[in-house]
Amino acid sequence: MIGTARNIIEKIIIGHLVYGDLTKENEIGIKVDQTLTQDPTGIMALLQFEAMGVSRVKTEKSVAYIDHNTLQTGFESADDHRYIHSMAKKHGMYYSRAGNGICHQVHLERFGKPGKILLGSDSHTPTCGGLGMLGIGAGGLDVANVMAGGTYYITMPGIVRINLTGRLAPYVTAKDIALEVLCRLSTKGNVGMMVEYGGEGIINLTVPERATIANMGAELGVTSSIFPSDEQTREFLKSQEREEDFVELKADSDAQYDKVIGIDLGSIVPLAACPHSSDNVKTVEACRGLKVDQICIGSCTNSSYLDLMKVANILMGKTVCQGVSLAIAPGSKQILSMLAQNGALADMINAGARILESACGPCIGMGFSPSSGGAVSLRTFNRNFEGRSGTEDAQIFLVSPETAAASAITGFLTDPRTLGEPLDIRLPDKFIINDNMIEAPEPEGNSVEIVRGPNIKPLPVNAELKNILSGKVLLKAGDNVTTDHIMPAGAKLLPFRANIPYLSDYCFAGLDSEFPSRAKKWNGGFIIAGSNYGQGSSRESAALVPLYLSVKGVIAKSFARIHYDNLINSGILPLSFEDNAHYEIIDVGDELTMDGLKEKIKNRQQLYINNVTKGLLLPVKMSLSDRQTYIILAGGLLNYTKLNSTC
Secondary structure, three states: OOOOOOOHHHHHHHHHEEEOOOOOOOEEEEOOOEEEEEHHHHHHHHHHHHHOOOOOOOOOEEEEEOOOOOOOOOHHHHHHHHHHHHHHHHHOOEEEOOOOEOHHHHHHHHOOOOOOEEEEOOOOHHHHHHHOOEEEEOOHHHHHHHHOOOOEEEEOOEEEEEEEEOOOOOOOOHHHHHHHHHHHHOOOOOOOEEEEEEOHHHHHOOHHHHHHHHHOHHHHOOOEEEOOEOHHHHHHHHHOOOHHHOOOEOOOOOOOOOEEEEEEHHHOOOEEEOOOOOOOEEEOHHHOOOEOOEEEEOOOOOOOHHHHHHHHHHHOOOOOOOOOEEEEOOOEHHHHHHHHHHOHHHHHHHHOOEEOOOOOHHHHOOOOOOOOOOOEEEEOOOOOOOOOOOOOOOEEEEOOHHHHHHHHHHOEOOOHHHHOOOOOOOOOOOOOOOOOOEEOOOOOOOOOOOOOOOOOOOOOOOOOOOOOEEEEEEEEOOOOOEHHHHOOOHHHHHHHOOOHHHHHHHOOOOOOOOHHHHHHHOOOEEEEEOOOEOEOOOOOHHHHHHHHOOEEEEEEOOEOHHHHHHHHHHOOEEEEEOOHHHHHHOOOOOEEEEOOHHHHHHOOOOEEEEEOOOOEEEEEEOOOOHHHHHHHHHOOHHHHHHHOOOO
């Protein structure tokens, strides 16, 4: 962009730029200040970090969280946690113990800093954009590389400004703003973009409310979302006894954007994302009368103190409707402790709510799955993909905490505006500060022994790219295939994230149960897919498991950003159709070949897929930077890093 006027995102990038310039769609390298990992993705990131042979992390602060895999139905999860704990102690990471809270909520409370860059092995890392921090979700190997002192590379994004004007009506919430944005922009077509919020309407939005909106930017498919750092930010940091971390951060008055969208907050009403996509948005009023079987309140999107105080106020003196099961999971130990001290926890319990631990829980299918037969579950979460709840035929609706609480009382999807007088719940001037569940690393770490359980298996590592690739089509998938489809999670499989051979038997289980056996019988091959392939979670296992099954390439109409990068990092070719009509003429079992790959990729020549079965030569493309080109040629980022190591 021309001129010296800068928006917030540009200012942060300029302050961290180590490679490239701000020309849109060019690759840039940025220095990362902080990283976060959570246990299922973190276990792989730390195995990869260990493989790099670096003694201590090089970031200002890296935090390893235990928040996803806390059910511990067998020894596997507990063993993973011991490994993560010993790695953190030895190599210089802070360790947030199980029960301390969800990584994004805790990081917002205790570590996030305006103007800094946070890279996390979780797609909802942009949550910290609520306090003016540029949070970016990535695959575990990218995070490991940054912890080892490497640069993080992204395409210079297009920047969308969303101007918020006016003020929310009573019982209309930040969640409704996020759903309104999803309704307008959808989950597709936003790859390579970042969102910056501004306008006079943000003045009355607290940091937790801003964090809710930034969190759900992940569902748009954008790289990050961010708010200015202003008096709301200062007050939040002050309440967390971190006022010294405050810096003001705002866009220049004449800053330029690639697109500007205006939203009048006063025009928004309570909304619900209907099955099975977060952009399938309708008004709650339009869904009035829908019988509800289950309600879950929590997740990194809506488990803040502000959210749960409103829920407690609505439930106080009432009883959850017969036939409705209500679960509430506070986002952090800090929040749970404060609710316990002020009596709000008792109000929720007395109403009939089941209180879950401060963890991700039902959001990732770790318990509290709905009943069969198309049960309706209202959730304050960020994703409602089919089967993600652990029940394949469940009907999952995403709503605000206020809508969820009102519906828990009536037993039907209920507009919270019918509750009467508006709630007057505000953030406290001071939060309870007790970081006794966050362990600092050992000063040197030399004496720490790494503890490794039997469930932790070696990493699959690709070989250098061959000049000729051939194989059959193993699977033909449609649009919006998520990483949940590729590598399911939930209580049965999440404990095996460090055991790729075990997970391989469940790859694409929800789409085609025969895929693993077919891949093994045919010695790997290719996957064909539609638009937005790999949306959703950042889980790197969705690339590592196909790598283990000898998948050579994915040919899709389009890809989601993080999964595209994960495929490159694993050395799997992410190919796009030159003509999407060619998707229709490829079938499972077709024999495909590609030849002359090394020279063609290196010299950016036209690539072709030869469909030997049908006698067709189909042009395909692969958008790679110079650096990514050499990663693919090397067979993945680990191989590339070893080849270019200065150690």
